[in-house]
Structure formats: C-alpha cells, structure tokens
Amino acid sequence: GRQLATLLTEPAGGLVIPLPQPWFVDLDRRLVGPLQVGGNPAVVARLFSLPPLSPTAAALVGEALAEPAIDLPRDPEQAASVNSRCIVAEPVAVLRLRTVQTHGNRAWRDYSTVYGGGPFDVALATFRYEDVEVIPEDRRDFTILANGEMVRIERQRAREEELMSELAKVDLEKIPGYVLHTFGRPPDNAYGLAQESNWPLFMREHLGQLRSRGWQIDFAMEFRHRLLEVEAWDADLTESGTGWFELDMGIVVEGERLPLAPLLAGLFRRDGRWLDAALLEQVADGEMVELVTTAGLRIRVPAWRLKPLAATLIDLFEGFTGGTSLRLSRFDAPRLSELNDSTRWRFRGQKDVLALAEQLSAAQGISHIVPPRGLGLELRHYQSEGLAWLQFLREQNLAGILADDMGLGKTAQTLAHLLLEKESGRLDRPALIVLPTSLIFNWTNEAARFAPGLSLLSLHGPERKSRFADIPTHDVVLTTYPLLWRDVNDLTRYAYHLLILDEAQTVKNARSQGAEVVRRIEARHRLCLTGTPLENHLGELWSQFDFLLPGFLGSNQTFAKYWRTPIEKQGDVRRRELLARRVRPFILRRKKEEVARELPPKTIIVRRVELAGGQRDLYETVRVAMDAKVRQEIASKGFNRSQIVILDALLKLRQVCCDPRLLKSKSAQKLKERAKLALLMTMLPELVEEGRKILLFSQFTSMLSLIARELRLLALDYALLCGDTGDREEQVRRFQSGEVPIFLISLRAGGVGLNLTAADTVIHFDPWWNPAAENQATDRAHRLGQDKPVFVYKLIVAGSIEEKILALQEGKAELAARILSADHGVEAKFGSEDISALFAPLAS
Numbered sequence: 001g002r003q004l005a006t007l008l009t010e011p012a013g014g015l016v017i018p019l020p021q022p023w024f025v026d027l028d029r030r031l032v033g034p035l036q037v038g039g040n041p042a043v044v045a046r047l048f049s050l051p052p053l054s055p056t057a058a059a060l061v062g063e064a065l066a067e068p069a070i071d072l073p074r075d076p077e078q079a080a081s082v083n084s085r086c087i088v089a090e091p092v093a094v095l096r097l098r099t100v101q102t103h104g105n106r107a108w109r110d111y112s113t114v115y116g117g118g119p120f121d122v123a124l125a126t127f128r129y130e131d132v133e134v135i136p137e138d139r140r141d142f143t144i145l146a147n148g149e150m151v152r153i154e155r156q157r158a159r160e161e162e163l164m165s166e167l168a169k170v171d172l173e174k175i176p177g178y179v180l181h182t183f184g185r186p187p188d189n190a191y192g193l194a195q196e197s198n199w200p201l202f203m204r205e206h207l208g209q210l211r212s213r214g215w216q217i218d219f220a221m222e223f224r225h226r227l228l229e230v231e232a233w234d235a236d237l238t239e240s241g242t243g244w245f246e247l248d249m250g251i252v253v254e255g256e257r258l259p260l261a262p263l264l265a266g267l268f269r270r271d272g273r274w275l276d277a278a279l280l281e282q283v284a285d286g287e288m289v290e291l292v293t294t295a296g297l298r299i300r301v302p303a304w305r306l307k308p309l310a311a312t313l314i315d316l317f318e319g320f321t322g323g324t325s326l327r328l329s330r331f332d333a334p335r336l337s338e339l340n341d342s343t344r345w346r347f348r349g350q351k352d353v354l355a356l357a358e359q360l361s362a363a364q365g366i367s368h369i370v371p372p373r374g375l376g377l378e379l380r381h382y383q384s385e386g387l388a389w390l391q392f393l394r395e396q397n398l399a400g401i402l403a404d405d406m407g408l409g410k411t412a413q414t415l416a417h418l419l420l421e422k423e424s425g426r427l428d429r430p431a432l433i434v435l436p437t438s439l440i441f442n443w444t445n446e447a448a449r450f451a452p453g454l455s456l457l458s459l460h461g462p463e464r465k466s467r468f469a470d471i472p473t474h475d476v477v478l479t480t481y482p483l484l485w486r487d488v489n490d491l492t493r494y495a496y497h498l499l500i501l502d503e504a505q506t507v508k509n510a511r512s513q514g515a516e517v518v519r520r521i522e523a524r525h526r527l528c529l530t531g532t533p534l535e536n537h538l539g540e541l542w543s544q545f546d547f548l549l550p551g552f553l554g555s556n557q558t559f560a561k562y563w564r565t566p567i568e569k570q571g572d573v574r575r576r577e578l579l580a581r582r583v584r585p586f587i588l589r590r591k592k593e594e595v596a597r598e599l600p601p602k603t604i605i606v607r608r609v610e611l612a613g614g615q616r617d618l619y620e621t622v623r624v625a626m627d628a629k630v631r632q633e634i635a636s637k638g639f640n641r642s643q644i645v646i647l648d649a650l651l652k653l654r655q656v657c658c659d660p661r662l663l664k665s666k667s668a669q670k671l672k673e674r675a676k677l678a679l680l681m682t683m684l685p686e687l688v689e690e691g692r693k694i695l696l697f698s699q700f701t702s703m704l705s706l707i708a709r710e711l712r713l714l715a716l717d718y719a720l721l722c723g724d725t726g727d728r729e730e731q732v733r734r735f736q737s738g739e740v741p742i743f744l745i746s747l748r749a750g751g752v753g754l755n756l757t758a759a760d761t762v763i764h765f766d767p768w769w770n771p772a773a774e775n776q777a778t779d780r781a782h783r784l785g786q787d788k789p790v791f792v793y794k795l796i797v798a799g800s801i802e803e804k805i806l807a808l809q810e811g812k813a814e815l816a817a818r819i820l821s822a823d824h825g826v827e828a829k830f831g832s833e834d835i836s837a838l839f840a841p842l843a844s
Helices: 041-047 055-069 076-081 157-169 196-212 260-270 277-282 303-318 334-343 351-361 381-395 410-423 437-450 462-473 513-520 538-548 556-569 573-586 592-598 613-637 640-658 675-689 701-713 728-736 771-778 801-811 813-819 832-838
Strands: 015-017 023-026 031-034 084-087 092-105 114-129 132-134 142-144 150-153 180-182 190-192 215-219 227-229 232-239 244-253 256-259 288-292 298-302 326-329 400-402 431-435 456-458 476-480 496-502 523-529 602-609 694-698 718-721 742-746 761-764 790-797
Touching (some): 256 260, 298 303, 303 334, 400 410, 437 456, 437 675, 523 538, 538 573, 602 675, 675 694, 675 761, 701 718
Parallel strands (some): 431 496, 602 790
Antiparallel strands (some): 023 031, 092 180
C-alpha cells in the first residue's frame, strides 16, 4: 500500500535514471539521453529522494505540489518551444469562500492560538483575466498553464488595488502565512474576519455590498457559512400506527431534498424569538432566516414561511428527539388546514386525513341532519347543529365535549343523538351514561318525555345489583360517579356503543377512582357533557381529553411541561392560542348570548332530584306521622279548623325536601344526604363560570344560610337579602354592579319591589303554593329593561310534596288559593282526596 514517486515517459516504456537532470533509457530503440520534463528538472529530481509514502501521506504531498507545480521555472530552451499568448482584459474579482481544515493556528486578530486543529473560514481572493486566474500577491505578468501554454497578462494594477480596497471596508484582512497550520501548503491569498462569529453578519450584510462593487462570490461546498436558497417545498403524510401519521416536510436545495423538521428544531433552539409569542410577532415577514444543516450549510428562508409552522406545530418540536418527520395524532388533522391556509403547503398522501382536516376546520363540512322521527320535541336551530356535530363525531370515529351553557339543552341534544343512532340501526350495544346522583331523575324524566323509543335502565340504589344482567337488553344505561368504583366489574363486563360523561368535570382529577374506571370501559364512541370544561386549571381539560382521545394532548407530564406551565405560570399567549385551536374542533360550545335570538324571553326549566338514603327514610317517617296526625285532626275538628295542623305537616315535608337540617330534631341534623343542595352545588359553579347573574329564592331564611355556608366553601361570593338585612340598598348595589354573581333572596324580603335586571338566571330552590307569588319573584329579573333571555330553574324533589305543589300550580289554581288562605285570609276548602294526594308516599 506504500507509494513511490515515478515519471511516465512519452512514448511509454522508457526507464528513468534519477540524476539531477533526469535521463531516459529506451531499450527497444537502444537510445539514452536527457529527459525533458514539464517543470524545473532539479525539483523533479528531488521527488525521487522521497521515501515510500502511505496513501494518506501521498495525497497530502500531491496537494502540496499541485499549485506550485504549474509555475515551476522552465529552461530557456524549453520555454522557447511552448505556445504563448497575451491577454488584455478587465479583471474580474473573485472571492471564493471556503472552510479549510487545520491542525492548529497562531493567534491573529481576535483569534486565539489553537492546538489540535479544526475548521477555519477564509476568503480566497483572485483576479480572473479571461480564462486565467491570478492571486493579488503574485506580481508577475505571466503564468504557465497545466497544458504547458505560457500566457502573458497585462495586469490592471490600479483596478486590482481599487477592488482590493473593498475587502478592507468589510473587515477582511490578509491572513499571514504563519497563522494557519494546514496539512498542505496554506493558501497565499487567504483573507479572514476578526473572529469566526462575524461570518453570519458578513454573509447577511456585506456580500451584497461586495457584489455591487464588482466582486463575484463563489462558495466551496464545504464552506460552513454558505447561504443556500430553497428551490421547492413539499410535505408527505404517511400512516404510522392506528390513529397516527408521520408528517415529513422537506425543502429542495441545489437539487437535493432536505428534511425540514431537524432544521426547524435547530432554529427554535438557537433563536428564542420563535418560542415567545410577543417576540415572534416582532419578526418581520420579510426577514431572512438561516437554517443550518448538520454539515454546517446555511439555508436562507423568508420568515413568513416559517412563522405559521412555529405557531401551529411548536409543541412537537419541543419534544423533538431526532429523525426526519413529526408524529401527529389524526386528531391533530386541523393543523394541516391551518398550514394550507397560511403558508400554502400542499400535502401528499393520506387523503382521508386531509379530508378530515378540512371538515374539522370548516363548519360547512358538517351536513344538516334530519332529527329522529320519534323525538318528542322540536329542536331549535342551534340544537339541530349540535345533533349534526354529534353525528359527525360518530361518523369520523372521533370524540368531543358538548359544552353549551346550562339551559341550552345538552340533555335533549344527546337524547336526539341516541335516538337517531337507534333508528339508524347503529345502537346494537347500549349507551352508558355516567352522571351525578342528583341528575338521575332528570335524565329519566327527559328520556321519557323526549325519547320514549329508548329503553332506559337506571343502575341506582341498593336494588341495582339485580339489574346488571339487564344491561345488554337496554338502549341506555344510567349510573352515577359514586358507584363507578363499586360496580367496576359489572360495568366493564360489557362493551358499549357510546360512553357519555355528564357533568364531565366530575372526573377532572385524572387519578381519581372514577376517572380510572371510565378509561377501562370499552366503548366505540365517547362524549363529555359539561358547561364548564375548564374550571380551575388546564389539567382538568387534559383529563377529559385523555378520556376522550387518549394521547391527543400527550401524557400528563408532557402536557404540564409544554402547556400548563407556559400558559398558567408564564402567561404564554401564543401557547394558549395554539392549545385553543387544537381543541376547538372537538368542543362545541354555544353561549346563551350567542343564541339569544332563538330563545324565548323566559325559559322555565324544572330540575328534578330523587331523595335517597337517610333523607328518603326521614321523609317517609315524617309523612306517615303527619298523615295520621292530619287525618285525626280533621276527623275531630273538621277541615276549616285543621288548617294550622295541615300547613305545619306540609311545612315539615317541604323542609325535609330542602334539607333535613331545617328540622329541629337531632337525628335530622346528623343526616349527610341533602339531594337538592347537592344538585344546586353542581349547578352554581357552572352557571358562575358561564358568567350568569343569578337570583336564588327560598321561602326559608335558614335554608339561605345553609346555602351561603356552601358558597363560602366554594369561594363563590354572594349578596344576601332577608327580612333582617339592614343594608338592603347596598346588597342590591353589589349585585347590580356585578360585584357578586349570586343574590340569595328570601320570599318575604325580596319577592316584590326590587328591580334586578342585571340577573339573567332565577333559581327557585323550593316551590311556592301560589304560582303568582313565584312569578312575582321571577319578575325581579324578567321585567322591563331586561335585554337578555332569562332562564328560570325550579328545583323539585320527585314524587314528594313539592311535586304535588307543582301540579297544583299547573292545574289546581283554585285549590292552591284555598290552601294559601292562612296567608291571605281566605277560607280553605278541600276534601279528603286532596289530603291523600298531598301525603302520598314517594314512588318506590
């Protein structure tokens, strides 16, 4: 493998004798004589004194001799025999930028002495006269080309000096020969900047200046600061596992396609502006940005092509560990549409993903849906849109959050969706709905009213265990959050068509037992219902999406790192906007004011709740005792003289419905079940979160005190107006000015005489016998000057005395008026059949 220097003769075949003047021996022709060589014979002869060289050493020697070899002096006789010509022309200044490899350099300008070597950036200056180049330091007027031709050049010294002066203006200085320690001979025409870090500035600002002054700029392939231009942009989509795809964005530079992802990852690490929303906005669209390859090549790109990528995909780059592509969930398809719109990207492959991206990004992509035939109500326009959205999610095998304001009919839209699934033959498995205990009766009641074609199974109460086997034979199955963990084995035994979480914020803690169980339940489709998908922190949003679309927002740890911390602690507006854009296709939220034109001025909503446990037992105990006492009183004194006993008995039943603690007995005080208060406490935080202004009426001031205690625990501020309130005007002012969102009002203190048009929501915690009095209270908000639709909620214990009061309000106004005689001085006249109805037992 070692090599020796040799001379090849023409004609071939001669031997060479390595004398100071090399001689040849032609054995065939029997000739001997001096050998004519293409250079100084003495120099050529010295080559034969070199020892055998390794291939690496031979290459270095060849490189060292390559340039001076063509300028070796020739014999006068030989010079006379070669061709010659003369060039008279204007010089073209050429600056060739390259990076040379050194094994060290001496201190020079701001460079320190370096041992061990490394790259060093230089600018090689030459002047081109037609087809011949000379270096500025070479003062000769002739040169000999490799083919032996001698060329005489009439050098334009003044012009050369003028051009060389431009180099000094851009901080280029001649590098002395002693500075660079190279493997071969260091170039004589090398110029350099004061320090390496100045090269990017030189490339951006000074190259154009030199070009305008007559310099031609050439780049060696290895030059680290070479600025290349992008010729084309493209992107490919390929499937990568179920529900995932690879996004391979690329640029074409000098005919070669380069993956864009690692280039962008490097840019974002180098330049902090791309990670800060405020600073990114200050990056001018026309600014030229440099992308740097692993080989050190620099590519110029206009900022406007990259800014949308930073705004749309930045989180993917923060976790970028290498490779050539980005991995996206198909749920992130809308991001591709944003890039299409903003930077005119065109994506190849995975047409289904691209179609989904367009549909999720455009409202018109979701077609109108004809409501199911068996639906027992007429959907408003926005509710029809909600039904279409739910059907679209099911069709695309997606999941989402129906997050309409309270009172806009999330339950009705969901029932319409389920009924349409059944009528279309797709509900071949039951739908499982998980909800707070306080909503069981409301779902049961609304399903019976609006979707009687759906068979419904309620798994609630101690007798539920005998009904688990009936799950597959029903269309809809209801269970509650407190029972999930207890019934996990029975619930997970079956697969479901749809799994729905009502008041889904209940599982906002991803580590709770309920959250764990719902992730274990097998279902084709998933849906969350909540008016407040985000109450306290972004972790609640992550928990719901981890249930709906596992992996979409990453793990809890990565979500906290890339989203929660930047948004909640650092106030990163751009990151917040990006997260909002990502989740927007999967959240349908209509606020009350957005659909106000479709709403009547006053919407009355009855929310029913069932008593359970000790509260139910207490109600039955009081009912039986009071029924016997009333009948005995009527039998001995007659109806007219029994009103006090009757009203006292009814009062006690109403108090049990409101809260057992309203009774004075010690046993009632200890009960933990408070069904109606629990329902109220699920409603109020959501209503406040929606920005509602709420009037809450109760006939019992002690009940208002209990509610106030719960509000303080939830850190919800309120105003209070009772008979003993001294600063009545101040309480009204606090509510009307928006200082507090909730106004607790007793019937006697605030049922009349107030103008509270700041309110848009009225809650009647307990029903009143006289519907006119109830309407008067409602009219505190729903009156002249009110410019918003008003929602009126009536909280009723199903099957109780309150249900009977509601029936009296609706159909027995005369009886209601008679019963109210104690308050209004009218004689009460009703028969024993009315007593039987009022004291009827709760439904089993």
